[in-house]
Amino acid sequence: MIKVIISGCSGKMGHVVAQEIAQREQMQAVAGIDLRPCACDFPVFSSPTEVNVKADVMIDFSNPSALFSLLALAKREKLPVILCTTGYDEKQVAALKEASREIPVFYSRNMSLGINLMIELCKKASQVLGSAFDVEVIEQHHNQKIDAPSGTALMIANAISQTRSGTTQYVYDRHSQRRKREPSEIGIHSIRGGTIVGEHEVLFAGHHETIRIAHTAQSKEVFAVGAVNAAAYLVGKPVGLYDMSDLLK
Structure with a gap:
């Protein structure tokens, strides 16, 4: 039985993760971490420092501000951790990479299998189309989403950038610019409205033709399933930094 701690258990994603774990015979949620009260079937602690329950792995869908205390708990207990929260800054990313020298860390800005397949398709398209096609990412x-652009949009842009020669610049806002588009640019655009779960599209615009690669998440369940699959995968793995590409191999 794999015992799981859910960080952010009172949030929307935390509830979905708990439901997904409950459906698996070989998994059990044994504790949660959240400042807000939660009607859960397991004890909920308001801080990682208060956790006194033994577990095999921790899944985090909380807030970037919780990262350092969560890593401290994970390192103290030698606890593998799945980091699904978006919006980390450079210092936080550096901290989780440093932690991966002591514990197994699984970090992905999007836990959807479909999104990660989309990223691979975009990399292939970029390699084939080259600099003759302009690239725009629309998310x-x-x-209610706070960060923009989404972490997934940046994942996509970073993956495409790795396939291009020379430097790539991200352009987030064109209305204030009075100049032609540079070939080195990747445009990134954010839309916020209603109850859209998550939609990402990459437009490759060439001479007299365009190619679109898109993914639509219709439920938060796809992210929960990915996170729980990652938790099952990470238990027993050696120290190191893992992501969805490792899970898909």
């Missing part, structure tokens, strides 16, 4: 999310 859409619900009106």
Whole structure:
């Protein structure tokens, strides 16, 4: 039985993760971490420092501000951790990479299998099309999402950038610019509205033709399933930094 701690258990994603774990015979949620109260079937602690329950792995869908205390808990207990929260800054990313020298860390800005397949398709398209095609990334999310652009949009842009020669610059806002588009640019656009779970589209625009690669998430369940699959995968793995590409191999 794999015992799981859910960080952010009172949030929307935390509830979906708990439901997904409950459906698996070989998994059990044994504790949660959240400042808000939660009607859960397991004890909920308001801080990682208060956790006194033994577990095999931790899944985090909380807030970037919780990262350092979560890593401290994971390192103290030698606990593999799945980091699904978006919006980390450079220092936080550096901290989780440093932690991966002591514990197994699984970090992905999007836990959807479909999104990660989309990224691989975009990399292939970029390699084939080259600099003759301009690239624009468009992402859409619900009106409660705080960070923009989404972590997934940046994942996509970074993956495409790795396939291009020379430097790539990200352009987030064109209305204030009075100049032609540079070939080295990748445009990134954010839309917020309604209850959109998550939509990502990459437009490759060439001479007299365009190619679109898109993914639509219709439920938060796809992210929960990915996170729980990652948790099952990470248990027993050696120290190191893992992502969805490792899970898909």
